[in-house]
Amino acid sequence: MDTTDRKLRAILSDVLGLKPGQADAFTADTGLFGELPELDSMAVAGLLTEMEDRLGIVIDEDEIDGELFETYGSLLNFARSKREAA
Amino acid sequence: MKAESYPCPLPGGAAASEYALTFDAGRKHRVLIAPALFDEAHKLRRLAVEVMRRLDGSGIDSMLPDLPGCNESEQDLALIEPEDWRMALDAAARHFGATRVLAIRGGGLVLPEKLGGWHYAPVKGASLLRTMLRARILSAREAGREESVDDLMEQGLQLGLELAGFSLSGEMLRQMNTLVPGKKAGITALEHELVGGAPLWLRAEPDEDAEQADALAAVVAVGVGA
Numbered sequence: 279m280d281t282t283d284r285k286l287r288a289i290l291s292d293v294l295g296l297k298p299g300q301a302d303a304f305t306a307d308t309g310l311f312g313e314l315p316e317l318d319s320m321a322v323a324g325l326l327t328e329m330e331d332r333l334g335i336v337i338d339e340d341e342i343d344g345e346l347f348e349t350y351g352s353l354l355n356f357a358r359s360k361r362e363a364a
Numbered sequence: 365m366k367a368e369s370y371p372c373p374l375p376g377g378a379a380a381s382e383y384a385l386t387f388d389a390g391r392k393h394r395v396l397i398a399p400a401l402f403d404e405a406h407k408l409r410r411l412a413v414e415v416m417r418r419l420d421g422s423g424i425d426s427m428l429p430d431l432p433g434c435n436e437s438e439q440d441l442a443l444i445e446p447e448d449w450r451m452a453l454d455a456a457a458r459h460f461g462a463t464r465v466l467a468i469r470g471g472g473l474v475l476p477e478k479l480g481g482w483h484y485a486p487v488k489g490a491s492l493l494r495t496m497l498r499a500r501i502l503s504a505r506e507a508g509r510e511e512s513v514d515d516l517m518e519q520g521l522q523l524g525l526e527l528a529g530f531s532l533s534g535e536m537l538r539q540m541n542t543l544v545p546g547k548k549a550g551i552t553a554l555e556h557e558l559v560g561g562a563p564l565w566l567r568a569e570p571d572e573d574a575e576q577a578d579a580l581a582a583v584v585a586v587g588v589g590a
Contacts, residue, residue: 292562295571319506320403320528321568323498327491328566339501339513 282358285332290350293317293325306351311344322347335360365416370459372432372452375443383436384429384456385413387420393588395419396462396479397428398453401470402492403528404565405434408468410572411564411580415466418581424588426466429456431474442524442531446489446539449474465551466584469565472551473543480550482587484580485563489543496527517541554583 279287287301290310294301294317311317317325326337337360346356365387372382388394397416400408416426431449433441453476457465465481470492472483497513504511516525521534532540545553556563559579564571 293566293568295562295567318568319502320495320499321566322502323495324566326498327495331491339498342498342502 282361286354286357289328304350308350311347333357333361335364370429370456372455375448382430384427386427387416388425391425393424394461394463395426396457396465398465398467398471400468402530404469407565407570410570414572414577415581422585427460442533445535446474472545482552482554484554485556486545486553489540493540500527
């Protein structure tokens with residue numbers, strides 16, 4: 279697990295109120311948006327702001343679409359590519 | 365726990381009676397709680413009240429005032445600016461004879477003038493606005509409408525804007541966008557890491573956390589020397 283992966287699991291744990299260790303079970307195929315009813319638009323907006331702060335990236339609204347939150351793997355790939363470009 | 369009120373100055377020189385939740389037994393140490401703002405006010409209110417219960421148990425009085433335009437207030441939020449909130453907290457501090465302030469998140473952007481104390485989980489006004497702007501853009505997109513942060517802000521600065529159900533004036537947007545937690549004499553910043561656990565303002569639904577309330581109340585109780 280690299281730093282981005284670890285930090286992203288921690289952020290999702292905070293936003294979803296998961297118990298410690300629960301996010302460790304996420305795989306690349308774990309569904310996020312849609313399967314997690316907790317994620318309303320305000321929670322997603324908070325998640326994006328938190329990702330910017332903790333991962334040191336800037337996210338443009340144009341980059342946000344449904345596919346980004348489809349699975350944990352797609353969100354992680356996005357976070358990694360943003361950090362590489364940062 | 366009591367429901368009280370305080371005389372709150374309004375823009376234009378009028379005054380209103382605003383509600384305040386208090387644990388007041390006329391004790392020596394009296395902590396004014398500066399509540400979190402906007403959507404975060406709902407998510408952090410239970411934490412605030414749980415901290416107040418613990419302070420009460422430690423022999424410390426505390427007061428949680430409503431800011432004009434927020435919570436039970438009958439004032440129109442669209443006519444309120446951040447400076448009005450600062451004046452409201454000043455008035456509440458005087459009315460209740462507060463000796464310290466505990467500000468929560470955005471509440472620390474409108475601190476009363478003279479009180480020392482603590483600012484839990486400081487945040488920039490611009491970050492609060494950005495999160496609400498994003499939530500609005502995401503909702504609009506689900507409804508098939510495209511909006512952008514820049515367009516919304518430009519329109520909002522002129523005509524006001526509704527964000528997360530709050531009607532914000534152009535002046536509120538302009539000022540809030542520039543407010544940053546300052547290094548104010550006598551105010552100690554308490555980063556969330558010190559309190560631990562998952563930050564309650566990030567959650568979709570309001571919740572409470574006994575350990576976080578314990579930690580915050582302990583900092584205040586030790587700080588006032590009660």
